[in-house]
Each structure stands twice: as C-alpha cells, then as structure tokens.
Amino acid sequence: MRTEDLIDRLARDGGPVRPLEAPVRRVLVWLAVALGFAAAMVWAIGPRPDLAERLTEARFLYEQSAALATAAAAAAAALALTLPDASRLWRFLPVIPGAAWLGTLGLGCFRDWARMGPDGLRLTPDPECFFYIALIGSLPLLVLVLMLRRGAPLRPSWTLGLAALAAAAIGNFALRLFHMEDAALMVLVWQVGAVALIAGIAALAGRAILRWPGLPA
Amino acid sequence: METVTQGATDAQTGSAPTRHAALDALMRAAQAGDERAYRALLEEVALRMRRLVCARAPWLGRADVEDIVQDILLALHSARATWDPARPFMPWIAGIARNRLADHARRYVRRQAFDEAAQDLAEVFSTTPGQTHAEGVVNLMSVRRAMDGLTSGERDAFELVRLRQMSLAEAATKRGSTVGAMKVAVHRATLKLRAAVGRDGKE
Structure with a gap:
C-alpha cells in the first residue's frame, strides 16, 4: 500500500x-475493582477465625501493607508503560514496595527461627496457595489487561508481567485474610513464589497478548 | 478550515517552537475528530519519519523505508488516545517512533540471523558505546559514517550482498560485474567497516 x-x-x-484519564485515577479505579472482587472472594470462602487478632499484629499489618503497595505500584507502572511519552524508569517503581515486602518476610524468617528454632523454618508443600492467588487475581488481571489495551503496547513483556504482579499481589493480600499460614518462610516460598511465578509467566505471554x-477495517 | 491550513504550514516551515506548537494544535484537533487536521498531521509525521529513517539507515530500500513509516503512522493511529493534550506532541511521537524503529531493527537482525551478515551487523552495532542494544541497533550513524569511507563499488557490493542478502552471482549480474570482483569488494568493505567502527568504539 x-x-x-x-x-x-x-x-x-x-x-x-x-x-x-490521568494514570493515578486509572490506578485507583483498578484498585477499587480488584479489592472489591478480593473482598467478595474472602467473604465467599470465609475469613480466618483469628482475623481480628491478626489485625492487631504489627508484623501482619506490615506484610499486608507491603503487598498492597506492591500491587498499586505494579499497576501504576504497567499503565505508565503504555504511554509513549512516559519514562521507561516507571517499570522499576514496584522495586521499592517489593523490597519492603520481601524484607519484612525475610526478617520474619529470622524471628520465626529465633522463637521456634528449626521448627519455625519448616517447609511443607502448600500448593493451594497458588490456586487461590491465581483465582483471586484472575478478574483483576482481566480488568487491568482491558485497561492496558487502551494504551500502546510499547513494552509488552514488562507491561503484562507488571500487570500480573499487581493482580497476584492482590490475590496474596486476600489469601492472607482466609488462609491460616503465617510462617514467614512458608509465605515467602509458596505465596510470594506463586506471585513471582505468575508475573514471570505473564511476562512471557506479553508479546502475544x-x-x-x-489496519483499521 | 483556515486554522488547519495555517497549522499545517506552521508545522512545516515555522520556527522550532511554532512548529511544535502547530503539531500540538493539529493533534488536539485530530483527537476532537477533525479529519483535515488529522490528515495534515499524518502527512507531516510521515514526511519527518521518512527523512529520519533515510538518514539513519541509508542502506534501506525505498519500500523498506515506506514500510517503517507506515508502521509508525499505524501505531500513531491506534495509540492516539494515549496522548495527553496537556503535554507536548513531540516526545509522544518520538516515543512511538523509537519503539517501532527498535522492532524493525530487531527484525532486520533476526532476518539475517543465519547469515554471516548478522555477525557483521552484530559486531558493528555492539561496538557502539553507551547505548542499549535496541538504540544501538537503531542508531546507525556510526555505520553510516563508516560507509562514507568506502569506495562506491565497495559500498554497492556490501549493500547488495550483506544487507540485502543477494548471492554474489545475483549482485554481480545486477552491477554488471563478476563474482570474483564482487567477492573482493565485499571483503574489502567488511575489513574497512570493521576497522572504522572499531576505531569509533574506542573513542
């Protein structure tokens, strides 16, 4: 032609x-949808019986805030990467809350070990974490992908990887509200591991999606 | 109507700030659904991109250049809602062009991946200092400078055989030369380019 x-x-x-619309607004809209869906899922599955007690624990609150901040930062970064005039440094935004998240859990491993000895670091299989994180993250990811498709696919792998990180972090945030597992190493390996795995797989699928x-028809 | 015509003229001939402001205005009108403004903007972008690609990749044929220009226009079209009217147009279109150029450059390297030419290109580009790979691939300025040091026969031979992937026999027929002469010219060109770009890299 x-x-x-x-x-x-x-x-x-x-x-x-x-x-x-402005990226901040779009992030907030997405967070509202994602958290709404997560809340519905927690309600449907049934919150953990000791939730009220957990919510008074500083460590639990730190971990949850870090997970939520990682989700928000990753979603903002993914949306920014679809704007041609946005800086490419956006992709590194989730590094800060992500490091805080891994940091609190790493510190938690030490505390568990100091308190309970080797028992505190026992690692048993917990595959249902992956399932729940993927399930709860699915709708938020779908919504975010629809939002991202209105932008430009300038860096598809990074964009979709960050989007999946955001959705899976929401999934993990919700999981902690009904799944009775607080051993830092277990959370680190099975839950954060699942989040990282999902983000990695999504990054590989970025170019396809x-x-x-x-040409317009 | 008048403003669109004026905007299109300003976009081409005004001073740099006027030119940029004119492009902003055209894009704003285009987002609002003004077909004439949009057409003027697309024409202006096509013109600039064609000039840029020709300058950076002088070895590309006309059809290949138009391919890239059209790809940038299509990208502009599909991404036009991502432009924020409160921000300047130039960095926005530059971001799109950089992305499309990087993809094309990748394609060229890949297309030649199974050929010696790929090795030459990779070598040439990897010695361009201080840039990411994609930008290095896109920025062919040092190659262009190096190409200036070749005789016209050498440049021709290198372009046909190494960049356009013709066989020595095809290239020889096209230039009315012999296979042996082509082979020698390509070899000399490769040595000269390697030397020239190597020097560049050390600067």
Whole structure:
C-alpha cells in the first residue's frame, strides 16, 4: 500500500477519541475493582477465625501493607508503560514496595527461627496457595489487561508481567485474610513464589497478548 | 478550515517552537475528530519519519523505508488516545517512533540471523558505546559514517550482498560485474567497516 493511501484511510477512520484519564485515577479505579472482587472472594470462602487478632499484629499489618503497595505500584507502572511519552524508569517503581515486602518476610524468617528454632523454618508443600492467588487475581488481571489495551503496547513483556504482579499481589493480600499460614518462610516460598511465578509467566505471554493492532477495517 | 491550513504550514516551515506548537494544535484537533487536521498531521509525521529513517539507515530500500513509516503512522493511529493534550506532541511521537524503529531493527537482525551478515551487523552495532542494544541497533550513524569511507563499488557490493542478502552471482549480474570482483569488494568493505567502527568504539 502506498503511504498516501494509508494516510487517507487513517484520516477517514480517525473519528473523535477521548484522551485516557490521568494514570493515578486509572490506578485507583483498578484498585477499587480488584479489592472489591478480593473482598467478595474472602467473604465467599470465609475469613480466618483469628482475623481480628491478626489485625492487631504489627508484623501482619506490615506484610499486608507491603503487598498492597506492591500491587498499586505494579499497576501504576504497567499503565505508565503504555504511554509513549512516559519514562521507561516507571517499570522499576514496584522495586521499592517489593523490597519492603520481601524484607519484612525475610526478617520474619529470622524471628520465626529465633522463637521456634528449626521448627519455625519448616517447609511443607502448600500448593493451594497458588490456586487461590491465581483465582483471586484472575478478574483483576482481566480488568487491568482491558485497561492496558487502551494504551500502546510499547513494552509488552514488562507491561503484562507488571500487570500480573499487581493482580497476584492482590490475590496474596486476600489469601492472607482466609488462609491460616503465617510462617514467614512458608509465605515467602509458596505465596510470594506463586506471585513471582505468575508475573514471570505473564511476562512471557506479553508479546502475544499486547500487540499493535493492524489496519483499521 | 483556515486554522488547519495555517497549522499545517506552521508545522512545516515555522520556527522550532511554532512548529511544535502547530503539531500540538493539529493533534488536539485530530483527537476532537477533525479529519483535515488529522490528515495534515499524518502527512507531516510521515514526511519527518521518512527523512529520519533515510538518514539513519541509508542502506534501506525505498519500500523498506515506506514500510517503517507506515508502521509508525499505524501505531500513531491506534495509540492516539494515549496522548495527553496537556503535554507536548513531540516526545509522544518520538516515543512511538523509537519503539517501532527498535522492532524493525530487531527484525532486520533476526532476518539475517543465519547469515554471516548478522555477525557483521552484530559486531558493528555492539561496538557502539553507551547505548542499549535496541538504540544501538537503531542508531546507525556510526555505520553510516563508516560507509562514507568506502569506495562506491565497495559500498554497492556490501549493500547488495550483506544487507540485502543477494548471492554474489545475483549482485554481480545486477552491477554488471563478476563474482570474483564482487567477492573482493565485499571483503574489502567488511575489513574497512570493521576497522572504522572499531576505531569509533574506542573513542
């Protein structure tokens, strides 16, 4: 096709478009949807009986805030990466809350060990974590992908990887509210491990899911 | 109507700030659904991108250049809602162009992955200092400078055989030369380029 013909076609196809809303607003909208879905799931599965007690524990609150902050930061980064004039450094935003998250859990491992000895670091299989995190993260991820597709697929692997990190972190946040597992090493390996795995798989699928559209019909 | 025509003229001939402001105005009108403004903007972007690609990748054929230009226009079209009217247009379109150019460059390297040419290209690009791989691939300035040091026969031979993937026999027929002469020219060109770019890398 000649370039002039393409320009002609695009110009005729180019009706009015509404510019995307500010990234902060979009993150907040996504968080509201994701947390709403997570809350419904926790309610459906049934919150853990000792939840009230956990909510008074500083360590539990730290871990949960770090997970939530990681989710928000990853979602913001994913959305920013679909804007052509946004800095590419956005992708590193979740590093800060992510490090805080891993840090609190790492510190928790030491505490468990100091308190209970080798028993505190026992690692038993807990595969249902992965299932629940994926289940609760599914709708938030779907919603975020739909939001991302309104942007430009400039860095698809990073974008989808960060989006999945955000959704899975929400899944983990919710999981802790009904799943009775607080041993730091168990949380670190099975839950944060599941989150990382999901983000990694999504990053590999990025190019297949976020693509530049072809010619308008 | 008048403003669109004026905007299109400003976008081409005004001073740099006027030019940029004119592009902003055209894009704002385009987002609002003004077909004439959008057409003027697309034409202006096509013109600039064609010039840029030709300057950076002088070895590309016309069809390949138009391919890249069209790809950038399509990307602009599909991403046009991501432009924030409160921000300048230039960094936005530059971000899109950089992305599309990097993808194309990757494709060129990949297309030649099974050929000696790929090795030459990879060598040439990896010696460009201080850049990410994709930018290094896109920024062919040092290669271009190095190409200036070749004789026209050498440049021709290198372009046909190494960059366009013709066989020595095809290239020889096209240039009305012999296979042996082509082979020698390509060899000399490769040595010169390697030397020139190597020097660049050490600077």
